[in-house]
Amino acid sequence: xxxxxxxxxxxxxxxxxxxxxxxxxxxxxxxxxxxxxxxxxxxxxxxxxxxxxxxxxxxxxxxxxxxxxxxxxxxxxxxxxxxxxxxxxxxxxxxxxxxxxxxxxxxxxxxxxxxxxxxxxxxxxxxxxxxxxxxxxxxxxxxxxxxxxxxxxxxxxxxxxxxxxxxxxxxxxxxxxxxxxxxxxxxxxxxxxxxxxxxxxxxxxxxxxxxxxxxxxxxxxxxxxxxxxxxxxxxxxxxxxxxxxxxxxxxxxxxxxxxxxxxxxxxxxxxxxxxxxxxxxxxxxxxxxxxxxxxxxxxxxxxxxxxxxxxxxxxxxxxxxxxxxxxxxxxxxxxxxxxxxxxxxxxxxxxxxxxxxxxxxxxxxxxxxxxxxxxxxxxxxxxxxxxxxxxxxxxxxxxxxxxxxxxxxxxxxxxxxxxxxxxxxxxxxxxxxxxxxxxxxxxxxxxxxxxxxxxxxxxxxxxxxxxxxxxxxxxxxxxxxxxxxxxxxxxxxxxxxxxxxxxxxxxxxxxxxxxxxxxxxxxxxxxxxxxxxxxxxxxxxxxxxxxxxxxxxxxxxxxxxxxxxxxxxxxxxxxxxxxxxxxxxxxxxxxxxxxxxxxxxxxxxxxxxxxxxxxxxxxxxxxxxxxxxxxxxxxxxxxxxxxxxxxxxxxxxxxxxxxxxxxxxxxxxxxxxxxx
Ligand code: HDE
Numbered sequence: 001x002x003x004x005x006x007x008x009x010x011x012x013x014x015x016x017x018x019x020x021x022x023x024x025x026x027x028x029x030x031x032x033x034x035x036x037x038x039x040x041x042x043x044x045x046x047x048x049x050x051x052x053x054x055x056x057x058x059x060x061x062x063x064x065x066x067x068x069x070x071x072x073x074x075x076x077x078x079x080x081x082x083x084x085x086x087x088x089x090x091x092x093x094x095x096x097x098x099x100x101x102x103x104x105x106x107x108x109x110x111x112x113x114x115x116x117x118x119x120x121x122x123x124x125x126x127x128x129x130x131x132x133x134x135x136x137x138x139x140x141x142x143x144x145x146x147x148x149x150x151x152x153x154x155x156x157x158x159x160x161x162x163x164x165x166x167x168x169x170x171x172x173x174x175x176x177x178x179x180x181x182x183x184x185x186x187x188x189x190x191x192x193x194x195x196x197x198x199x200x201x202x203x204x205x206x207x208x209x210x211x212x213x214x215x216x217x218x219x220x221x222x223x224x225x226x227x228x229x230x231x232x233x234x235x236x237x238x239x240x241x242x243x244x245x246x247x248x249x250x251x252x253x254x255x256x257x258x259x260x261x262x263x264x265x266x267x268x269x270x271x272x273x274x275x276x277x278x279x280x281x282x283x284x285x286x287x288x289x290x291x292x293x294x295x296x297x298x299x300x301x302x303x304x305x306x307x308x309x310x311x312x313x314x315x316x317x318x319x320x321x322x323x324x325x326x327x328x329x330x331x332x333x334x335x336x337x338x339x340x341x342x343x344x345x346x347x348x349x350x351x352x353x354x355x356x357x358x359x360x361x362x363x364x365x366x367x368x369x370x371x372x373x374x375x376x377x378x379x380x381x382x383x384x385x386x387x388x389x390x391x392x393x394x395x396x397x398x399x400x401x402x403x404x405x406x407x408x409x410x411x412x413x414x415x416x417x418x419x420x421x422x423x424x425x426x427x428x429x430x431x432x433x434x435x436x437x438x439x440x441x442x443x444x445x446x447x448x449x450x451x452x453x454x455x456x457x458x459x460x461x462x463x464x465x466x467x468x469x470x471x472x473x474x475x476x477x478x479x480x481x482x483x484x485x486x487x488x489x490x491x492x493x494x495x496x497x498x499x500x501x502x503x504x505x506x507x508x509x510x511x512x513x514x515x516x517x518x519x520x521x522x523x524x525x526x527x528x529x530x531x532x533x534x535x536x537x538x539x540x541x542x543x544x545x546x547x548x549x550x551x552x553x554x555x556x557x558x559x560x561x562x563x564x565x566x567x568x569x570x571x572x573x574x575x576x577x578x579x580x581x582x583x584x585x586x587x588x589x590x591x592x593x594x595x596x597x598x599x600x601x602x603x604x605x606x607x608x609x610x611x612x613x614x615x616x617x618x619x620x621x622x623x624x625x626x627x628x629x630x631x632x633x634x635x636x637x638x639x640x641x642x643x644x645x646x647x648x649x650x651x652x653x654x655x656x657x658x659x660x661x662x663x664x665x666x667x668x669x670x671x672x673x674x675x676x
Pocket of ligand 1 (some may be wrong): 070108125128351353
C-alpha cells in the first residue's frame with residue numbers, strides 16, 4: 001500500500017508488535033512468572049494479592065462483546081478508491097472531484113442471518129459495507145449484494161429479523177432461511193416477493209466476495225456546488241464478473257471450509273491479486289421522479305440498468321489485510337448516515353429508519369458513545385465539537401469551554417459556512433399530515449419480481465425452482481408452504497408449478513402477471529468471464545509425464561490460473577524427465593468443492609485407492625458443472641460419460657489442451673452439461 005494512505009499512517013500509531021518484548025502487566029510492570037499463580041504454599045490457596053493473575057483473568061473474562069444483531073459474520077480489508085473523472089457536475093463530494101486523488105477505504109463483507117461463528121457459503125444476502133476516509137469526514141456506503149430489500153418501512157425490520165433468525169424455542173436452524181418462521185413472514189408480508197426472488201437465485205451463494213456486485217439499495221442524492229440535486233443509486237461492479245457457487249457445492253463447503261469466503265479474500269490479497277470493484281451510479285433528474293412505473297423511493301424496486309444506465313465513476317482496490325480482526329473488523333462501526341457534503345438522503349422510509357438504528361446498535365455493541373475514537377473508526381481529518389466524556393474517552397479536550405455559544409473561546413469550535421465545507425441538508429420542500437400509512441405507489445409487490453424471473457437464463461430459473469423447493473421442503477407447516485406457493489403464483493406459474501409439485505401442495509390457480517419485460521443486466525449469464533485467479537486442483541501421482549506437464553502448468557500460470565497439486569500424500573511426486581512437483585493437498589485435506597476446476601494428470605503407477613479418490617473428485621466436479629481437464633494417463637481416469645461433455649477438455653497435445661482448458665475455466669460453469 002502506498003505510503004500516502006492517510007488511514008494507514010494513522011493506524012500505524014496504534015499498532016504494536018509484542019514479539020521479542022518482555023511480558024508486562026497492563027500497568028507496564030515486568031512479569032517474572034506466567035505459569036503459576038501466587039499461592040500460600042505449593043499446595044495452598046491462591047492469594048488475592050496476585051495482581052498479575054487478577055488482571056489476566058479479569059481481562060479474559062471481558063473479552064467478548066455482543067455480536068452484531070445482523071451481519072455478525074463478516075470479514076474486511078483495507079484499500080483505496082480512485083475516481084475516473086471529476087464528478088463536479090453532479091456532486092461536490094471532495095473525494096469525487098479529482099481523478100488523481102486516492103481515498104483510503106475499509107470494506108467489511110458479511111452474511112446477514114448467521115451468528116459470528118457460522119459458515120460462510122450459506123444462502124443469504126451479503127453485506128458490502130465500505131467506509132471512505134475522505135478529507136471531509138467519513139462516508140459509509142453500507143450496502144448489500146442484492147439491490148432491493150425485503151421490506152419497505154424500517155418499522156418492520158425487527159419482525160423480519162426475528163422471523164429469519166433461528167427460531168426462539170429451539171434456536172434452529174443456524175444461518176438459514178429454510179424454516180417456518182421465515183416463510184411465514186414472507187407469505188404474510190408480500191412486499192418481500194422481489195427480494196425473495198434474489199435470495200433464491202444464485203446471487204445468494206457467491207463464488208467469492210471478489211465476484212459479487214454491491215448495491216447501496218436506497219435512493220440517495222448527489223448535490224453539486226450550485227445546490228442542484230439528483231436522485232442516485234450506488235453500484236459496485238466486480239472486475240472479475242459476478243459468479244456463484246451451486247447449491248450442493250455451497251452446502252458441502254460449509255462443512256469442508258466454513259471460512260471459504262474470508263480465506264479466498266485473505267489469500268488473494270496476500271498473493272497480490274487485489275480484488276477490484278468499479279463504483280457506479282444511476283442518476284435520475286429530479287424532474288423525472290415520477291416518470292417510472294414504480295416509485296423511486298421504494299427500496300423493493302431497482303432501476304433497470306437498460307432504462308437508467310450505470311455510469312462507472314471510479315475503482316476500488318482492496319490491497320491490505322487487517323492486522324487484527326477484532327480491533328479492525330469487529331470494532332468497525334458503519335452507518336448509512338455517515339455522509340459528506342455532496343451526498344444526501346431521500347425519503348425512502350427504510351433508509352430513514354436505518355439512520356436511527358446504526359448509532360443505537362453501536363452503543364450497546366461497542367459500549368458507549370466514544371466508538372468513533374476507536375482507531376478503525378477515526379476519520380483522517382480532524383474533528384472538533386463540544387461532546388465530552390462517556391466510557392472509553394480517549395481525546396483529552398483542553399480548555400474550560402465545552403458549549404456553544406460561548407464568548408470565553410471566541411465562540412469556537414464554530415459552525416462552518418457552506419463555502420467552508422459545512423454540511424447543509426438539501427432543502428427539499430416537504431409537507432403532509434402526520435400519518436401511519438404507506439404510499440399507494442408502493443403497493444405493487446410483484447411486477448419487478450416477475451421482471452427478475454423473466455431476466456433469468458434457463459439454468460438460473462432452474463436454480464430458483466430448486467432453491468425454493470429446497471427451502472419450502474424444509475418448512476414443516478403445510479399451510480405456510482401453500483401460502484407461499486399461492487403468493488408466488490403472482491410472479492410466474494413456470495416457477496410455482498414445479499415448486500408446488502416438488503413439495504406436494506396444491507398448484508394454485510394461475511395469476512400470472514402481465515409483465516413481459518426483462519432486464520438482461522440482472523442475469524449472471526451476461527456477466528464478464530475471466531480465467532483470472534481461478535483455482536485448479538491438479539491430481540497427480542508418481543511417474544507423470546514430467547516435461548509436458550511442467551510446461552502445461554507454466555502455461556496455466558501464465559494465463560493467471562492458480563494450479564495446486566493434489567495427491568495421495570504430501571511430499572514430492574517424481575515425473576519423467578527428472579521433473580518433480582511438491583504436493584499441496586491430499587485427497588483427505590482437500591475436496592473438489594475447494595477448486596474452480598480439476599486437471600487430472602495421473603501417473604504411471606496408480607493404485608485402486610488413488611483411482612477411487614480421483615473418481616470421487618471428478619464425479620463431484622462434474623455434477624457441479626466445473627471445467628475438467630485431462631492429459632496423458634489422466635484421460636483414462638475420466639468416467640466414460642464425461643468424455644465429450646461441455647467443459648471437459650481431454651487432449652494429448654499440450655497447446656490445444658491449454659487453450660481449451662483456459663477457455664473452459666473462464667466460462668466458470670458449464671450449464672449445458674447433461675448430468676447422468
Ligand atoms: Fe442494516 N443493520 N439495517 N441493512 N446493515 C446493521 O448495524 C438495519 C439494511 C447492512 O459490516 C446493524 O452495526 C435496519 C439494508 C450491512 O458492520 C443494524 C434496517 C441494507 C450491515 C442494522 C436495515 C443493510 C448492516 C447491525 C432496515 C443494505 C453490516 C450491526 C431499516 C442497503 C455493517 C450494525 C458492518 C448492519 C439495522 C436494512 C446493510 C442493527 C434497521 C436495506 C452491510 O444497525
